[in-house]
Amino acid sequence: MSTKLNSVIFIHGLWIHASAWQPWLDLFTECGYAVSAPGWPGDSDTVAATRDNPDALNDIGIEAIVDHYAELINAGGRHEAKPVVVGHSFGGLVAQELLAGGHVAAAVAIDPAPIKGVKALPLAQLRSAFPVLGNPANRHRTVVLNAKQFRYAFGNTLTEQESAELHDKWTIPGPGRPLFEDATANFHKNSPAKVDTHLVDRGPLLLTSGTEDHTVPLKVTKEVYELYATGGSDTEFHEFEGRGHSLTMDAGWRDVADVALEWFARKGF
Template sequence: MKTINSKTVLFVTGNFVSHLGWTAWQKYFEEQGYTTLAPAWLFKEGTAAELRQKYPDQNIASLRLSQVVDYFENIIKTLPEKPIIVGHSMGGLITQLLVQRGLAEAAVAIHSVPPQGVITTKFSFFKATWGPLGFFTSPNKTFLMSFPQWQYAFTNGMPLEEQQKAYDENVIPESKRISRDGLSSAAKIDFKKAHAPLLFVAGSTDNVMPASLNYSNYKKYKNEQSITDFKEFEGNNHFVLGLSNWKNTADYILNWLANKN
């Protein structure tokens, strides 16, 4: 069994949201003895409110998936050890791509965007992703999720006041090119390649990245010498990082890491 010795955790944010959504997670993991970092993507330093004031932002609009993956690779290369990489949504896909590059000691993909070729026929997926992909609109202008889109894609099932608070604190402009690149060869994974221990986490009420899609992603990995695990949480939507029960997810991840030692 693979022993996980790293005590460094790199949290990778998804698109549409601020990296500050990891703040509570960082504190919690640090209380368990880990060193953590959750860097903003390129051009995304600042609070959600500050970034929304810059909308439309041409620098963010220009971002490509490979550029962001390279950015995180360069961060990893400055660290004293290979980190445990924990990514959410598009950050989950970035995590998978970093694992493929051999840059992780272990990794967790939370409600992950799937790699190229992993698909679903669920209507909720197409409804939630159509706006962010921005087909028939210019990629030179950033996409800013509306509140109704946020309610459907991220915070479905939550009280209105909590949905609004989550929107105000998290939503930022995003590159349409990044979302489209998730369908391209930039998002290709070699599923037969040996890899670091990798856990997929899904939620039963996630509209934008359904649990069944995450399970399909998990099942694609075929290397018998590598550890790949899957866990679905009942009732969790895509705003899993900020739900009132987020520690349940964090504790499962911490226990998974400990049990690989």
């Protein structure tokens, strides 16, 4: 995958297929960006094909996902400008790691999975992760969220109908390993969820949070921002009032996309 000036890479999170980014791809293309939304290692090209082959995602962890995107970016060649990246949920954690590693020029992390060092653990976050963390065997296999679990973790601010429609359209099996790695990050010195928050010479970062998010509650993302704030890096924070974890793909996705577009423009991209 080659990268060009002003290219944007979109990275999905657990349980959501990369094709859910299509409205964002169309919008950013209209605004003059070259865009792409590569899936995680093990993802198939479509939701249906990924559902049909869940074992391809077994034991895929954070490090493998970060390396996958770094390789795609670096395949573009050193003569080309670094891309910028937008990541949601675990994709937001991956975006931060790519930024800290010098692979991208700027990053927007939307309701990102927490990095090492975050101590907040709200009950809503535990309940959202329980379908995976509730069984240690899930560390090495994929897990599928049913409609009820999806409604709590993603669609809690939506009507039951809209939540069910998003679940039916976009959900895929998700590897359990990233959740186990993230949950135990503070107990491992070299956790794959570790990000250097004190880098000053990296590109700008925008962290965002929906105030009603169950999967990554506002309190968690605020704590991530505080970790960066002590390091003097170019890091900003934005709240989306009344929004849950589905904010990148529900009916209000354009409000979120517009914030990202405005921020990239303000930063000179």
